[in-house]
Amino acid sequence: MELYEEVLRIAKAAKTVAPRLANLSSTQKDEALLEMAEGLIREMDYLISENQKDLQYAQQKGLSRAMIDRLTLNEKVIRDMAQSLREIASQPDPVGEIVRMWRRPNGLLVGKMRIPLGVIGVIYESRPNVTSDAAGLCLKAGNAVILRGGSEAINSNLAIVKIIQEALKKAHIPQEAVQMIPTTSREAVLHMLKMDEYIDLIIPRGGEELIRFVVENSRIPVIKHYKGVCHIFVDASAHIQMAIEVCFNAKVQRPGVCNAMETLLVHKDIAPRFLPLMAERYREAGVELRGCSRTKEIIPWVKEATEEDWYAEYLDLILAVKIVDNIDEAIEHILKYGSKHTDAIITSDYRNAQRFLREVDSSTVLVNASTRFSDGYQFGLGAEIGISTTKLHAFGPMGAEDLTTTKYIVYGDGQIRT
């Protein structure tokens, strides 16, 4: 009951302060963002030492190498966090933007003005950089944010929030703009998810298990993605060296993330030339290949893929490979097995490039570029608060603008309806 009261107090404070945040000037918000960035750099030693506590505990608990990697705050990670905040500051203020305005025959001037959503709850796991990314994007969009990070990163997260709140104070912005639930029990999450009177949107970030837990228990709308089963289709006309570099990058550069490639589709006409070279590169990098029967004819050493492989998000150095007859079969495969996250085509054919962009209804579709670019920072949003693979409200990597909505504003001079 005490925990419930604590979460309720935080949620109410966020709701109370939201109208003031909606009306902050752009200058005030950007100054706070720059001050946060400076604070992170200035307090680097403090952040690293707080992070050490989390890392020691993680090692005691025997967390995986990948988990510890995600958890670590070093100079590079902290500089990247600061850089994200600076880029968010440098963007135009979405709040108050008039998206469009038009004149009606009766003289009414009707427009759509961008406004904040209100209070955003972010529930995430081990990455401490989510703390500053989420705080920065929510502030830019005039929203209050309630953060609830994972227990593994609690010391790091509290240290980051402390720096953020000092920056808010300096910029004369209420500290309730960015609050963190100070406990990491699941019960606190459950309380949060029922407070639909005070929280307008929940964004969970983490493994599929966390996200399902949030969706099943939330009375508040949730924007999320479960997984990324990303494809690259190497078309008959692909430039072979480009295809090799892009497909290598998409699988190997960071296999544990949602925008890494999981299935490679290859046009039958290019497969005999492309696949042997590609497979050799993958073999050198320790990538396990699981191919269709036609792939096995060309590369005998690949494992045979099963139906489950086409649905799999390996998040590892494993890749499913399928040879297809044409772009139609490639698009059909993606529509059937994909997760609407990110898919790419490598092609020199103008028409196929345009068809792929139009017909693949994933949140990010690329021509001749690695799926790894599907990311708010890479797209120039400064950071991302999450990726949506459902189409309502937002689709794809979400920046500050995706944390706003529009209202109609109407200028009249006495019009009445007849």
Place this chain on the structure above:
Amino acid sequence: MELYEEVLRIAKAAKTVAPRLANLSSTQKDEALLEMAEGLIREMDYLISENQKDLQYAQQKGLSRAMIDRLTLNEKVIRDMAQSLREIASQPDPVGEIVRMWRRPNGLLVGKMRIPLGVIGVIYESRPNVTSDAAGLCLKAGNAVILRGGSEAINSNLAIVKIIQEALKKAHIPQEAVQMIPTTSREAVLHMLKMDEYIDLIIPRGGEELIRFVVENSRIPVIKHYKGVCHIFVDASAHIQMAIEVCFNAKVQRPGVCNAMETLLVHKDIAPRFLPLMAERYREAGVELRGCSRTKEIIPWVKEATEEDWYAEYLDLILAVKIVDNIDEAIEHILKYGSKHTDAIITSDYRNAQRFLREVDSSTVLVNASTRFSDGYQFGLGAEIGISTTKLHAFGPMGAEDLTTTKYIVYGDGQIRT
């Protein structure tokens, strides 16, 4: 079980046809819309005779005058339905629009392309014009729609859908683009609301009871509004004659709809001059006034308002009246008691106009115009599929564009991430 199979068949057919609808050319869609409009005019006698069956049944059942009014299809109503379809046809196609496109430092060209949502379910009550409005807007936005109208209007709705499907056929568009659940049992609605695998969005239109039923039982996201507690604030500097005309229009022209005014807020400095004239106009029109104590001092014959009156959506010739000290008190009142639907200010003061537009976070905010303009047709959207008073995805009257989302498209020339 048979009913379940029937609803499932309809939902699956919609999902199957959705990718084809997403790729229809603008010309094809607009031709179908114009053909629908012509069909409605050509088949006017048939529509009116089918509508007679519904009207006879309504009279037998003793439905209210207002209900029968909403149900009636006459020449004017049918011409308006056709005109809406023509206006929808005349608008630019939202699908395929590139909302924005920018170049990243590494040469990637990143853009956002508008795409349909997929399959929309519309659940509504007595107005048969919703049938053609919803069908027109969904088609324009490249979505399939599943309609489920009220039992009172079943003959009218089936007749309209028949004309729509003939128009689709002429334009070589699959008839599954617009389907109607042919039964009006609540059970069919319950089945629909569980089919989240096939239906992407539910829009309910009708009384609060229907909408709560839909929200409580839906596994599919729902966009809706419960009610419209609309305010007009007559500022100290208001042009008195304009204020009288607008406030009269907003209350009296059609009191039974959600964008009619329910509470009148009056600045204390203008109240002694404005209220006696206004009250007289209302008295002549049979409007019952319920005022705060200061209102009663000026107009002794008004009833005393209770706390509930400030929350009330009368949908009738009743109006709550309150005198406030200044614009701050007016805005506070609206934020506390309002429903985020539609609110207006009557003022000659530039700064107050801008403050009101910015600080009132309702889906439509007007200066010097009647709240009755908060409507998709009046805003130039051709029609509206509904009004949203929640901020996610859409806020305010929803046209074709609100039935789309955007995906990221990326043009590269071999970029990889380092």
